[in-house]
Amino acid sequence: MKYIIYGVNRVAKDFLYMFEQLDILYFMDDTIEAKRFCGYEIKSIDDALQDCLYDQIIICDFEKEHKEGILQENGLQYRRDYIYEQDFFGELDSMSLPVDRKILVWGTGKMCHYFLGQGLEIPVAGFIDSYKRSDMFWGKPVFSPDEITDWKKYYVIIAVYDDQEIQKQLSEYGCIEEKDFVGYQKVVNLPSNMLKKTIFDKSYYHLECNTMFNHLEILDQGNTRCCCTTFVRPNLGNVLDKRSSEIWHSTLHRVLCLSTENRTFSFCDKSMCPLFVARGREESKKEDRAYKKLGTAPEVIALGYDPSCNLACSTCRKELYFAKGKELETINKITEIVKREYLPQCRFLILAGNGEVFASPAYREAYECEGCKPQYIRLLSNGMLFNQMNWERFMKGRTSRIMLTVSVDAASKETYESIRRNGNFDILKKNMEYASILRKTGELSYFRLNFVVQKENYKEMIPFVEWGQELGVDEIFFTKILNWGTYSQEEFEQISMMERDGITPKAELKEVLKHPVMNSTIVDLGTIQYAHKVDEADVVENYYMWELEKRGGLLFD
Ligand code: SF4
Numbered sequence: 001m002k003y004i005i006y007g008v009n010r011v012a013k014d015f016l017y018m019f020e021q022l023d024i025l026y027f028m029d030d031t032i033e034a035k036r037f038c039g040y041e042i043k044s045i046d047d048a049l050q051d052c053l054y055d056q057i058i059i060c061d062f063e064k065e066h067k068e069g070i071l072q073e074n075g076l077q078y079r080r081d082y083i084y085e086q087d088f089f090g091e092l093d094s095m096s097l098p099v100d101r102k103i104l105v106w107g108t109g110k111m112c113h114y115f116l117g118q119g120l121e122i123p124v125a126g127f128i129d130s131y132k133r134s135d136m137f138w139g140k141p142v143f144s145p146d147e148i149t150d151w152k153k154y155y156v157i158i159a160v161y162d163d164q165e166i167q168k169q170l171s172e173y174g175c176i177e178e179k180d181f182v183g184y185q186k187v188v189n190l191p192s193n194m195l196k197k198t199i200f201d202k203s204y205y206h207l208e209c210n211t212m213f214n215h216l217e218i219l220d221q222g223n224t225r226c227c228c229t230t231f232v233r234p235n236l237g238n239v240l241d242k243r244s245s246e247i248w249h250s251t252l253h254r255v256l257c258l259s260t261e262n263r264t265f266s267f268c269d270k271s272m273c274p275l276f277v278a279r280g281r282e283e284s285k286k287e288d289r290a291y292k293k294l295g296t297a298p299e300v301i302a303l304g305y306d307p308s309c310n311l312a313c314s315t316c317r318k319e320l321y322f323a324k325g326k327e328l329e330t331i332n333k334i335t336e337i338v339k340r341e342y343l344p345q346c347r348f349l350i351l352a353g354n355g356e357v358f359a360s361p362a363y364r365e366a367y368e369c370e371g372c373k374p375q376y377i378r379l380l381s382n383g384m385l386f387n388q389m390n391w392e393r394f395m396k397g398r399t400s401r402i403m404l405t406v407s408v409d410a411a412s413k414e415t416y417e418s419i420r421r422n423g424n425f426d427i428l429k430k431n432m433e434y435a436s437i438l439r440k441t442g443e444l445s446y447f448r449l450n451f452v453v454q455k456e457n458y459k460e461m462i463p464f465v466e467w468g469q470e471l472g473v474d475e476i477f478f479t480k481i482l483n484w485g486t487y488s489q490e491e492f493e494q495i496s497m498m499e500r501d502g503i504t505p506k507a508e509l510k511e512v513l514k515h516p517v518m519n520s521t522i523v524d525l526g527t528i529q530y531a532h533k534v535d536e537a538d539v540v541e542n543y544y545m546w547e548l549e550k551r552g553g554l555l556f557d
Pocket residue numbers: 209210211212227228231232260265268269273274275543
């Protein structure tokens with residue numbers, strides 16, 4: 001098929017980025033301001049319509065009524081002579097919802113509200129609730145599972161926080177995953193739905209962030225992200241199921257990259273990513289700038305797939321945890337894949353987003369392997385094992401530039417050992433003095449201490465900064481505590497030092513923030529947005545590099 005694109009605008013540009021294989025003859029538009037767009041000729045409507053070389057016209061625009069009206073005035077018909085850009089989106093998906101069965105959503109809680117709030121055009125016929133409390137929800141009937149007699153009449157989208165039990169229940173009813181039911185995240189993350197979200201997003205942020213083009217996080221059970229998992233949630237795929245090139249060149253990854261290229265940043269959590277602090281949203285604009293192509297493989301790899309740790313911090317877990325049995329088998333399989341497919345081309349390695357880098361045999365296996373020769377390594381550690389012996393073993397045969405970040409959260413023995421259970425503040429202090437010497441001699445290129453602000457420790461923020469100054473650290477990084485499911489809502493409100501809105505510090509914290517030491521150049525108030533120093537970065541190659549260079553100076557060549 002040969003096509004003409006009707007519309008010289010950002011929607012058309014985005015469409016072309018996703019469907020570059022289509023045979024496009026040229027663009028046409030109502031008024032012609034330039035001769036070419038995205039490398040194609042632009043013709044007037046009259047010239048284009050006289051041309052008999054095309055098969056169909058593709059309307060590309062945020063609103064289409066005007067363009068459709070003009071085509072209809074010229075006797076053209078929808079589907080025969082012209083179509084919309086979104087008519088192609090379904091081609092990007094590897095699964096689709098059935099059109100011949102009624103769709104029921106299982107769940108009426110928070111996740112269901114989130115799912116319904118995504119604005120997907122799904123004809124939901126009703127809801128299923130394991131503990132039915134009312135007959136109607138969102139204007140549709142609610143069923144309890146035992147009211148459904150013939151499951152084959154329905155297709156179920158599970159929209160609950162933990163769907164394991166419901167999946168098991170549906171399997172017992174004879175239902176098969178994807179054929180008869182699916183998790184809501186899979187539906188939300190279908191490339192067609194994601195593309196719809198970004199292509200028709202009218203936002204524009206004056207920012208160039210290339211992180212998604214060079215970054216891959218390998219997380220629990222082998223799931224992956226192309227930026228920090230706190231900022232960007234869609235899972236690109238699982239390393240256990242797909243080869244690295246399949247994940248990297250997936251349609252979903254392309255859509256995510258498009259969302260930063262078109263400057264909508266539709267999938268970036270703007271309340272979490274510091275690049276958006278004090279950055280205003282503008283209205284969508286058409287730019288001549290060509291969109292970047294994706295490179296062959298990620299150069300920045302962040303590992304966070306082994307929760308094994310020598311501590312049991314109150315914010316993270318109830319007791320000491322080391323992976324074993326089936327979980328350990330999976331972790332070991334991931335390590336083999338990481339060694340084979342990801343580390344050989346890695347330029348910057350980040351260890352470890354989950355668990356402790358010096359306590360996990362899996363991470364050690366990865367960083368000690370033959371192919372692990374990155375130019376730069378960032379170590380994220382709790383510091384308890386950061387001693388001379390482990391450092392020398394880690395550095396054996398290595399020339400990489402090393403940047404160390406240690407999560408501490410306290411300035412006193414009592415608080416440290418209460419928050420970081422199984423930790424020993426005396427050992428930590430000794431290890432941090434050792435790290436301080438390595439920083440002064442240049443063996444470490446950067447040294448930072450982290451502090452997650454909460455009720456138990458906020459009074460120690462000031463002595464913590466003073467301790468950091470004595471050690472000569474490059475940065476003290478404060479962040480607000482987040483609830484990763486460890487606390488109930490009530491518990492969390494007690495523990496958090498932010499008001500319910502999540503962005504305003506409570507009065508007691510505001511008092512601490514007023515202390516002159518908090519204005520020290522080494523202090524970064526991270527996600528405590530109220531007092532965040534605005535970073536005027538307009539071009540960011542990789543978030544983690546940018547974050548380190550903010551206070552560490554030039555670290556990456
Ligand atoms: S670092 Fe870049 S890609 Fe990641 S959330 Fe922020 S703007 Fe988006």
